[in-house]
Amino acid sequence: GNSVTQMEGPVTLSEEAFLTINCTYTATGYPSLFWYVQYPGEGLQLLLKATKADDKGSNKGFEATYRKETTSFHLEKGSVQVSDSAVYFCALAIRGSQGNLIFGKGTKLSVKP
Amino acid sequence: EAGVVQSPRYKIIEKKQPVAFWCNPISGHNTLYWYLQNLGQGPELLIRYENEEAVDDSQLPKDRFSAERLKGVDSTLKIQPAELGDSAVYLCASSLGGTSGNNEQFFGPGTRLTVL
Numbered sequence: 001g002n003s004v005t006q007m008e009g010p011v012t013l014s015e016e017a018f019l020t021i022n023c024t025y026t027a028t029g030y031p032s033l034f035w036y037v038q039y040p041g042e043g044l045q046l047l048l049k050a051t052k053a054d055d056k057g058s059n060k061g062f063e064a065t066y067r068k069e070t071t072s073f074h075l076e077k078g079s080v081q082v083s084d085s086a087v088y089f090c091a092l093a094i095r096g097s098q099g100n101l102i103f104g105k106g107t108k109l110s111v112k113p
Numbered sequence: 114e115a116g117v118v119q120s121p122r123y124k125i126i127e128k129k130q131p132v133a134f135w136c137n138p139i140s141g142h143n144t145l146y147w148y149l150q151n152l153g154q155g156p157e158l159l160i161r162y163e164n165e166e167a168v169d170d171s172q173l174p175k176d177r178f179s180a181e182r183l184k185g186v187d188s189t190l191k192i193q194p195a196e197l198g199d200s201a202v203y204l205c206a207s208s209l210g211g212t213s214g215n216n217e218q219f220f221g222p223g224t225r226l227t228v229l
Contacts, residue, residue, distance in 0.1 A: 004155075036220075041222070042222060043116070043117070043204070043220040043221050043222040043223060044156070044204070044206075044220040045220070046217055046218070046219075049217075089155050089156075091155070093216075100146075100158055100161065100169065101156070101158070101218060103155025103156050103157070104155050105153065105154050105155050106153070106154070106155050
């Protein structure tokens with residue numbers, strides 16, 4: 001079946017530290033990959049996406065590269081800020097499944113000043 | 114432009130009582146989704162509508178859950194009767210529609226249900 005596995009949190013970093021949140025997937029088809037972010041008290045927001053192998057999604061200093069050979073889509077940011085504190089969800093959607101998203105369990109990030 | 118609106122934001126009920134959640138998607142979005150998010154988990158799809166038609170309700174527990182989107186705009190999700198295990202956040206999302214696997218979904222803030 002289709003599934004997403006992401007590293008468990010919580011992750012606690014100091015401001016300006018480097019961030020990596022690992023995400024791997026299993027898919028029967030050829031998926032599009034996404035990172036969503038959920039700030040405290042708010043709804044899920046799309047952070048970035050990639051639709052084919054070797055694509056790099058980027059937004060707000062975050063990046064993730066679609067690696068078909070390792071079935072991975074790791075999220076990275078070179079220098080985190082306190083305002084990046086949130087829960088991050090990796091997700092996939094299979095073409096032909098009408099866009100149904102399959103989410104990982106989420107990783108909570110806390111950035112300390 | 115207004116985002117996806119959900120109400121209520123919080124609901125506390127006793128078990129065996131009915132409860133309903135309302136969602137108004139972004140104007141012009143044909144596809145509407147209801148997700149269930151348990152504590153510490155990612156959202157899981159309950160039902161997807163294309164306009165007024167429920168095109169994927171395979172994960173909806175039909176013995177107690179029901180949903181409708183009568184005019185293809187706003188939608189209501191109902192639980193009757195509620196059980197303790199239904200305590201969770203219920204998320205609504207909408208998208209423009211289409212068959213592409215990368216059709217961006219926009220999420221509402223969710224309704225947090227507590228069943229006592």
